[in-house]
Amino acid sequence: MNTPSENGTPKPSSLSIALVGSGGSGVMTAGSLLLEAAGRAGLYGIMTRASGPQIRGGEGAALLRLSTRPVFCHSGHFDLLLAIDWLNADRFAGEIPLDEKSYLAGDDKIPDYFVQTGANIRDISFKQLSTQAPGLRPNMIALGLIGAAIGLPMEELEAVSTKLISKKGEDAVRASLAGLLLGASHTSLLDGIKQIGKNLDPRTENPPDLWNISGNEAAGLGAIRGGIRFVAAYPITPATEVLEWLAPSLERIGGVLVQAEDELASVNQLIGASFGGTPSLTATSGPGLALMTESIGLAVASETPIVVVNVMRGGPSTGIPTKSEQSDLNIAIYGLHGDAPHLVVAPLSVGDCLFTTQWAVHLAETLQTAAIVLSDQSMGQARSVIPQPANISFPTKRFIQSEAVENYQRYKTGGSGVSAMALPGLAGCQYTADGLEHNPRGTPSSRAEDHAQQLDKRHNKLVQHDYGEHWAQIEGEGEIAVITWGSSLAPVQEALHTLAKEGINIRLIAPRLLLPVQPERMAVALAGVETALVVEQSHGAQFFHYLRAFYAPQCELQSMALPGAVPIRPDDILKTIQKLREQK
Amino acid sequence: MANTELKAKDYKSGIKPVWCAGCGDFGVLSAITKALAGLKIAPHDTAVISGIGCSSRIPAYVNTYGFHGVHGRALPIATGLKISRPDLTVLVTGGDGDGFSIGGNHFMQACRRNVDITYIVMDNQVYGMTKGQASPTTDADWDRSKLTPHGTNINPFYPLVVALASGANFIARASSSNPGGAAEVISEGINHPGFSFIQILSPCVTFRPEQREWKKFVRPAPIDATTDPTTAARRLMTDDNFYLGVLYKGDRASFQPDFEENPASEENLEEEFKL
Ligand SMILES: Cc1ncc(C[n+]2csc(CCOP(=O)(O)OP(=O)(O)O)c2C)c(N)n1
Numbered sequence: 001m002n003t004p005s006e007n008g009t010p011k012p013s014s015l016s017i018a019l020v021g022s023g024g025s026g027v028m029t030a031g032s033l034l035l036e037a038a039g040r041a042g043l044y045g046i047m048t049r050a051s052g053p054q055i056r057g058g059e060g061a062a063l064l065r066l067s068t069r070p071v072f073c074h075s076g077h078f079d080l081l082l083a084i085d086w087l088n089a090d091r092f093a094g095e096i097p098l099d100e101k102s103y104l105a106g107d108d109k110i111p112d113y114f115v116q117t118g119a120n121i122r123d124i125s126f127k128q129l130s131t132q133a134p135g136l137r138p139n140m141i142a143l144g145l146i147g148a149a150i151g152l153p154m155e156e157l158e159a160v161s162t163k164l165i166s167k168k169g170e171d172a173v174r175a176s177l178a179g180l181l182l183g184a185s186h187t188s189l190l191d192g193i194k195q196i197g198k199n200l201d202p203r204t205e206n207p208p209d210l211w212n213i214s215g216n217e218a219a220g221l222g223a224i225r226g227g228i229r230f231v232a233a234y235p236i237t238p239a240t241e242v243l244e245w246l247a248p249s250l251e252r253i254g255g256v257l258v259q260a261e262d263e264l265a266s267v268n269q270l271i272g273a274s275f276g277g278t279p280s281l282t283a284t285s286g287p288g289l290a291l292m293t294e295s296i297g298l299a300v301a302s303e304t305p306i307v308v309v310n311v312m313r314g315g316p317s318t319g320i321p322t323k324s325e326q327s328d329l330n331i332a333i334y335g336l337h338g339d340a341p342h343l344v345v346a347p348l349s350v351g352d353c354l355f356t357t358q359w360a361v362h363l364a365e366t367l368q369t370a371a372i373v374l375s376d377q378s379m380g381q382a383r384s385v386i387p388q389p390a391n392i393s394f395p396t397k398r399f400i401q402s403e404a405v406e407n408y409q410r411y412k413t414g415g416s417g418v419s420a421m422a423l424p425g426l427a428g429c430q431y432t433a434d435g436l437e438h439n440p441r442g443t444p445s446s447r448a449e450d451h452a453q454q455l456d457k458r459h460n461k462l463v464q465h466d467y468g469e470h471w472a473q474i475e476g477e478g479e480i481a482v483i484t485w486g487s488s489l490a491p492v493q494e495a496l497h498t499l500a501k502e503g504i505n506i507r508l509i510a511p512r513l514l515l516p517v518q519p520e521r522m523a524v525a526l527a528g529v530e531t532a533l534v535v536e537q538s539h540g541a542q543f544f545h546y547l548r549a550f551y552a553p554q555c556e557l558q559s560m561a562l563p564g565a566v567p568i569r570p571d572d573i574l575k576t577i578q579k580l581r582e583q584k
Numbered sequence: 585m586a587n588t589e590l591k592a593k594d595y596k597s598g599i600k601p602v603w604c605a606g607c608g609d610f611g612v613l614s615a616i617t618k619a620l621a622g623l624k625i626a627p628h629d630t631a632v633i634s635g636i637g638c639s640s641r642i643p644a645y646v647n648t649y650g651f652h653g654v655h656g657r658a659l660p661i662a663t664g665l666k667i668s669r670p671d672l673t674v675l676v677t678g679g680d681g682d683g684f685s686i687g688g689n690h691f692m693q694a695c696r697r698n699v700d701i702t703y704i705v706m707d708n709q710v711y712g713m714t715k716g717q718a719s720p721t722t723d724a725d726w727d728r729s730k731l732t733p734h735g736t737n738i739n740p741f742y743p744l745v746v747a748l749a750s751g752a753n754f755i756a757r758a759s760s761s762n763p764g765g766a767a768e769v770i771s772e773g774i775n776h777p778g779f780s781f782i783q784i785l786s787p788c789v790t791f792r793p794e795q796r797e798w799k800k801f802v803r804p805a806p807i808d809a810t811t812d813p814t815t816a817a818r819r820l821m822t823d824d825n826f827y828l829g830v831l832y833k834g835d836r837a838s839f840q841p842d843f844e845e846n847p848a849s850e851e852n853l854e855e856e857f858k859l
């Protein structure tokens with residue numbers, strides 16, 4: 001099925017723009033305003049940020065891609081690199097691929113690296129221009145130039161700028177609008193971009209309602225839609241925005257976010273709140289997930305529902321906190337000690353962070369276990385203009401013991417394996433939730449029969465559940481398949497779209513449910529496939545090995561595993577598939 | 585809190601403790617049940633939370649709701665529970681290893697946060713459950729553990745002093761040899777708002793048999809609880825660890841965020857994303 005939130009196929013005809021500048025130059029603001037204005041004009045888009053190692057105020061790059069169709073990843077070619085200044089800009093060289101078709105706009109101190117790409121150079125000094133009148137800001141001039149060059153209506157640029165700047169007073173607004181116009185008056189410099197911009201006419205018959213949202217915000221909203229009312233967490237890049245969005249939002253609807261002393265505390269606070277009946281969630285990244293694993297096992301053993309959103313970053317150890325990688329798959333799948341069946345799900349796009357987090361809450365609550373949501377930096381921190389995600393609701397209801405019974409058994413076996421949970425306050429059903437192995441009553445037990453029964457119970461309730469069509473996104477036909485997951489889906493989809501236009505059909509399988517594994521469903525999805533390319537962003541080919549271990553596919557599996565730092569690009573995937581087809 | 589006519593024994597679950605005969609923790613169990621019965625707090629409105637250790641086994645032995653978590657993390661579980669269910673009476677029980685070593689940071693942060701829970705530490709200056717290693721409260725020259733045959737050679741930790749410095753709102757010491765006295769202190773701790781910390785001297789007769797003598801050393805503190813942190817600091821820094829009773833009572837308000845349902849619906853939250 002399609003991602004419920006975004007079912008358009010990305011079209012490669014799009015415009016990629018990078019804005020770079022040193023600290024304080026306002027490139028991120030200009031980038032955000034450009035995305036917002038483009039969204040209001042009916043365009044889809046994505047914006048990611050790259051920055052130097054400084055904590056605050058160092059050089060930065062706003063990387064945007066705008067398109068008439070939903071777009072979820074960057075391409076291997078940037079049309080325009082615009083610099084407020086060039087200080088340390090070459091740091092971003094790897095993230096901004098340029099060629100002879102690209103345009104470079106900025107003052108004349110262009111670093112050699114960029115000159116050597118052969119890109120068309122356009123001399124314009126935004127800083128110089130900003131001295132023409134008091135209050136002019138180089139970034140607003142740059143925004144006016146790009147906006148006008150790609151044909152965005154000036155009133156949209158003005159509206160988003162006014163909204164942002166109004167709190168700084170009328171003079172500031174006036175100066176920023178003057179900046180936009182001054183920039184727009186230089187569009188003749190970017191005639192080449194104007195040509196590309198013409199393809200970006202957003203007017204469609206029935207434009208869908210668009211949202212401007214990041215994956216981390218979407219995960220937060222999914223949590224609330226799923227029913228989360230208690231969050232405890234410790235800040236960590238790149239997950240903090242989930243918490244920053246949730247804190248005020250929970251407050252508005254009658255929930256609470258507690259900043260805990262560490263991840264050991266946050267996960268245990270969730271367990272406590274959930275034991276009391278409140279659906280609970282935390283967000284973290286690899287180092288935090290590592291600290292939480294012992295207690296995630298406690299949630300599994302004590303059958304206390306909790307959700308852990310893990311926004312992956314480059315690892316191991318502190319790794320690359322600001323860059324994406326899909327290398328926490330192993331710890332999410334295998335990281336708990338003992339036999340600890342739990343849920344692992346992975347969103348497939350920025351918008352799907354909403355659906356998948358909401359689904360994870362539903363599953364954790366329904367199955368009374370721990371769910372790990374594996375998002376990643378590239379989805380989490382990307383700001384996207386997407387079609388408004390569908391408002392899906394699940395029949396989420398924790399199986400609660402509603403009245404007193406004789407000999408209440410919290411860990412009663414049999415049936416679906418999910419047993420009624422009494423909440424403190426209910427007279428006559430007092431029990432002790434326990435991470436020690438226990439009998440159905442909850443009394444600690446080291447007897448082999450009790451252990452086997454409870455292991456079966458915790459396993460069966462997960463494998464017997466029907467996860468329905470949400471388990472994976474599956475598209476297309478063909479003897480070659482690509483199996484991928486998470487944020488790697490976007491470049492794969494784009495590559496397959498290019499191939500489809502050439503009449504080459506490839507099957508696409510992207511599981512959203514990673515644990516419990518679904519070998520039967522995967523076998524159906526892979527029927528008739530001879531070779532499957534496994535695309536992922538990890539050095540150790542973790543997903544490839546996971547597929548080999550749990551799915552034993554009949555077809556030949558080939559691995560395309562690239563480590564993080566730079567995103568996987570559609571072109572890389574196209575090349576690999578072409579090679580694979582030649583081999584055949 | 586519903587009024588009940590229950591006796592202390594009605595607060596016991598009937599499960600036979602795994603403890604060694606003579607273990608101080610029996611006295612603490614009976615002090616807790618006495619205190620709950622005395623306060624007439626219904627067992628189903630109470631939750632006893634613990635980590636891992638001999639002392640941490642208590643939740644299974646009381647007839648309240650309980651959570652027996654992992655080693656060192658009882659306080660965060662209790663924090664999450666009490667914040668989201670302020671209607672419940674929440675007690676935390678455990679050992680000195682659980683609370684001051686592996687869980688040491690949670691101890692300090694729980695004192696700071698001042699959620700309205702009562703934390704009872706059965707201090708036996710040893711890891712009982714893992715068969716007799718030194719704990720943070722063990723004297724530096726105790727050399728009876730195979731892991732530290734020459735003693736730990738590190739200064740012991742003074743939990744009451746740390747509790748005061750970290751912001752606990754109620755600090756007391758009791759002895760398992762006098763369950764009645766301990767029950768009174770526990771009742772007072774439960775009734776006092778904010779984070780109440782109670783150290784109960786609770787001998788490990790198996791690995792620290794010399795602690796049987798403690799009952800000869802313990803005595804009521806000569807003066808009443810102070811509300812002045814400076815006085816409390818002087819008292820706690822100079823006491824010989826055998827004065828019993830409530831030693832400090834603060835007046836900080838409990839930490840309790842508001843869970844009031846607000847009229848703003850989830851739909852309103854989505855407005856900010858719409859273009
Ligand atoms: C993460 C972890 N490390 C180590 C242990 C082993 N362990 C169990 S109880 C314990 C110490 C208990 O000592 P204390 O808290 O003083 O309680 P007592 O048994 O003396 O009552 C240790 C080290 C464990 N359960 N979990």
Ligand code: SF4
Nearest residue numbers: 604607638712788789
């Ligand atoms: S080992 Fe020590 S603390 Fe543990 S039950 Fe025996 S006497 Fe009590």
